Amino acid sequence: MVRFLIRRLALGILVLWLITVAVFGLFFVAPNNVARALAGRQATPETVAAISHRLGLDQPLWKQYLDFVGNALRGNLGFDYYHQVPVTTILGAALPITISLVLGAALIWLGLGVFNGVISATHPRSFTDRSLTAFSLFFYSTPTFLLGILLLYVLYFRLTLAGHTAFPAGGYAPFSGGLTGWANHLILPWFTLALVSAATYTRLTRASMLDVLGEDYIRTARSKGIRERRVVVRHGLRAALTPIVTQFGIDVGGLLGGVVVTETVFSLPGLGKTAIDAINQQDLPVIIGIVLFASAAVVVANILVDLAYAVLDPRVRLH
Amino acid sequence: MALLEVRDLKVAFTTADGVVQAVRGLSFDVERGSTLAIVGESGSGKSVATQTIAGLTRGAKVTGTARFDGIDLIGADQEVLRGVRGDRIGMIFQDPLSSLHPYYSVGWQIVEMIRAHRDVSKAAAQQRAAELLTLVGIPRATSRIHDYPHQFSGGMRQRVMIAMAMALDPDLLIADEPTTALDVTVQAQVLDVMRSLQERFGTAIILITHDLGVVAEMADEVVVMYAGSVMERAPRRTLFYRNHHPYTEGLLASLPAHGGGGSRLTPIPGAPPSLIGLPPGCPFAPRCHYAFERCWGAKPPLDIVHDDPLHQSACWLPDDAQGRRANLAALTGEGATTSGTIASGTTASGTSVDGATRVGPAASAGVRP
Numbered sequence: 001m002v003r004f005l006i007r008r009l010a011l012g013i014l015v016l017w018l019i020t021v022a023v024f025g026l027f028f029v030a031p032n033n034v035a036r037a038l039a040g041r042q043a044t045p046e047t048v049a050a051i052s053h054r055l056g057l058d059q060p061l062w063k064q065y066l067d068f069v070g071n072a073l074r075g076n077l078g079f080d081y082y083h084q085v086p087v088t089t090i091l092g093a094a095l096p097i098t099i100s101l102v103l104g105a106a107l108i109w110l111g112l113g114v115f116n117g118v119i120s121a122t123h124p125r126s127f128t129d130r131s132l133t134a135f136s137l138f139f140y141s142t143p144t145f146l147l148g149i150l151l152l153y154v155l156y157f158r159l160t161l162a163g164h165t166a167f168p169a170g171g172y173a174p175f176s177g178g179l180t181g182w183a184n185h186l187i188l189p190w191f192t193l194a195l196v197s198a199a200t201y202t203r204l205t206r207a208s209m210l211d212v213l214g215e216d217y218i219r220t221a222r223s224k225g226i227r228e229r230r231v232v233v234r235h236g237l238r239a240a241l242t243p244i245v246t247q248f249g250i251d252v253g254g255l256l257g258g259v260v261v262t263e264t265v266f267s268l269p270g271l272g273k274t275a276i277d278a279i280n281q282q283d284l285p286v287i288i289g290i291v292l293f294a295s296a297a298v299v300v301a302n303i304l305v306d307l308a309y310a311v312l313d314p315r316v317r318l319h
Numbered sequence: 320m321a322l323l324e325v326r327d328l329k330v331a332f333t334t335a336d337g338v339v340q341a342v343r344g345l346s347f348d349v350e351r352g353s354t355l356a357i358v359g360e361s362g363s364g365k366s367v368a369t370q371t372i373a374g375l376t377r378g379a380k381v382t383g384t385a386r387f388d389g390i391d392l393i394g395a396d397q398e399v400l401r402g403v404r405g406d407r408i409g410m411i412f413q414d415p416l417s418s419l420h421p422y423y424s425v426g427w428q429i430v431e432m433i434r435a436h437r438d439v440s441k442a443a444a445q446q447r448a449a450e451l452l453t454l455v456g457i458p459r460a461t462s463r464i465h466d467y468p469h470q471f472s473g474g475m476r477q478r479v480m481i482a483m484a485m486a487l488d489p490d491l492l493i494a495d496e497p498t499t500a501l502d503v504t505v506q507a508q509v510l511d512v513m514r515s516l517q518e519r520f521g522t523a524i525i526l527i528t529h530d531l532g533v534v535a536e537m538a539d540e541v542v543v544m545y546a547g548s549v550m551e552r553a554p555r556r557t558l559f560y561r562n563h564h565p566y567t568e569g570l571l572a573s574l575p576a577h578g579g580g581g582s583r584l585t586p587i588p589g590a591p592p593s594l595i596g597l598p599p600g601c602p603f604a605p606r607c608h609y610a611f612e613r614c615w616g617a618k619p620p621l622d623i624v625h626d627d628p629l630h631q632s633a634c635w636l637p638d639d640a641q642g643r644r645a646n647l648a649a650l651t652g653e654g655a656t657t658s659g660t661i662a663s664g665t666t667a668s669g670t671s672v673d674g675a676t677r678v679g680p681a682a683s684a685g686v687r688p
């Protein structure tokens with residue numbers, strides 16, 4: 001078990017290392033004027049020269065790479081010449097927004113998906129099951145931007161025209177400014193993101209639960225005369241969690257790097273929107289920072305998923 | 320009044336291929352403290368029948384009655400059944416590894432069972448769990464209750480299942496092939512554990528098995544099932560020595576003549592019929608050496624044979640040996656096509672039609688006279 005985790009950890013570090021090599025190769029070694037690219041479109045020749053010097057582009061490649069990694073490890077992701085602030089400041093401002101969006105949506109889709117999946121699996125082929133399946137597939141096949149715009153149109157535009165302003169048109173209100181304002185700005189984005197994902201979790205939970213409910217130990221649980229709800233939750237769902245946790249870790253890890261579509265539709269200045277803006281402005285340092293952060297989030301999420309296996313399954317833990 | 324009286328139990332599943340009649344009119348009694356063995360080939364409905372009695376069959380059409388200490392379990396509502404299960408009827412199954420929950424310690428699983436039916440503290444239930452594990456022969460029980468099922472050997476796991484099933488001193492234990500998945504060497508130990516707990520608590524047992532050696536060891540009474548129906552029902556000795564039904568005869572004949580432990584059934588030639596849209600007549604007829612005209616027309620009822628009210632058989636053959644020989648002779652005389660089968664059938668099994676001459680193979684299977 002400890003060896004298993006060490007192996008996964010080593011693998012994660014290896015992946016992160018490969019990513020730094022790739023990023024370094026793509027952005028620094030590529031045959032173009034790095035200093036120019038880093039400086040942004042409107043940079044003056046003086047800025048370009050300053051950057052060239054600051055980056056030590058005259059140094060040998062291996063030294064450049066070591067400096068790059070060393071700085072990144074110390075939390076220094078470089079300087080954003082476009083906004084004239086360190087990259088970490090930009091990421092630091094965007095990250096809480098993405099985290100608020102992703103974690104809130106994740107709770108909703110997990111709750112909805114698991115609940116609906118369990119109901120479906122305990123009433124297979126019933127009317128409820130079929131309705132939930134239809135409901136899931138509808139949202140599953142709806143593009144995120146369409147759902148977002150639809151929610152905005154109905155719940156903001158029409159409602160405001162009718163004289164009730166329940167939700168803002170977009171933007172973000174920080175958590176420190178009060179829970180209600182924060183939540184109010186996030187409800188529509190949360191549901192936009194959650195409804196699309198909930199479908200996946202409903203199907204996943206349903207399939208996993210149907211497998212588990214056919215297991216011998218479920219029959220044993222029933223033969224013990226415990227209540228059906230306990231059979232379904234404590235015995236069934238407990239054993240059906242593994243694929244759900246895996247998917248959840250991968251999804252949350254992936255989304256923490258930025259929720260491009262939802263953030264754009266609702267003008268939330270999270271990592272996704274920041275990345276899009278940075279690409280439009282050819283703001284290279286910010287792009288590099290987000291790529292590194294997003295990769296790290298995925299790698300860490302994967303390690304946490306592996307850890308969760310061990311927590312969930314004594315057969316993994318005690319081996 | 321018997322502890323459990325099952326009458327005309329029928330269980331049918333509707334599937335895409337048609338209606339599967341898994342149990343077709345099953346009747347038997349289980350007396351308090353006694354052991355009833357149910358034997359029969361795979362698919363004969365043994366598990367479906369017993370699980371239906373315990374209310375564990377889902378999505379099936381069930382008719383008939385199963386009167387357990389005055390309560391009809393077939394008509395009972397879920398809450399009554401839930402109260403009976405675990406508390407008054409314990410169950411153990413074939414594969415103890417898949418039957419125990421892999422994510423909970425064995426102690427947790429036994430405690431859950433106790434606390435589902437008794438208002439006791441966790442600590443008291445845990446202590447009881449440790450006592451039970453000691454009782455079924457698990458060493459260092461107080462520390463082992465924290466272990467998970469995968470940390471036990473097959474035989475030890477089945478002991479855990481037995482401990483759990485017996486935790487609340489049930490009146491009836493349903494054991495569905497409890498030794499089939501185990502090594503031959505530990506099978507006997509597990510049976511010993513069951514027997515000693517039975518003596519201690521006065522539990523009645525329904526023992527489902529393929530293994531006639533186990534029947535010989537454990538059973539007071541035996542029900543032989545085929546294609547969802549009872550073929551023959553008799554006290555153990557009667558079944559081994561004076562059996563009536565050709566299917567029983569086939570099962571006994573397939574025992575190795577001088578087998579040590581390996582007394583598992585080797586199949587009778589042919590396969591059981593599909594349970595969807597069974598034709599009229601005796602279900603065993605296509606595989607029966609004695610089948611004659613009448614057998615194809617109508618299904619024989621389960622009826623008393625040899626003037627022994629405890630001995631019943633569902634077969635059109637006459638009762639006495641002479642009559643049966645005459646019947647066989649008539650058949651052999653009739654046509655060359657069937658005679659070959661009959662001859663090979665009787666010689667291969669090395670037995671005559673008369674159940675009384677079965678002493679040889681049965682005794683070697685370990686029957687206590």
Ligand SMILES: Nc1ncnc2c1ncn2[C@@H]1O[C@H](COP(=O)(O)OP(=O)(O)OP(=O)(O)O)[C@@H](O)[C@H]1O
Pocket residue numbers: 332334339341359360361362363364365366367368594
């Ligand atoms: N849920 C179900 N739906 C449809 N058919 C079923 C269902 N459960 C059992 N059956 C059928 O009922 C028949 C009897 O099955 P059962 O498990 O009782 O046999 P068995 O005598 O216990 O056999 P084995 O010795 O293999 O355990 C089989 O043909 C099986 O396919």
Ligand code: SF4
Pocket residue numbers: 564565566601602603604605607608609610611614619633634635636
């Ligand atoms: S009724 Fe006929 S077919 Fe059936 S077991 Fe008896 S002799 Fe064989």
Ligand SMILES: [Mg+2]
Pocket residue numbers: 365366367495
């Ligand atoms: Mg079975």
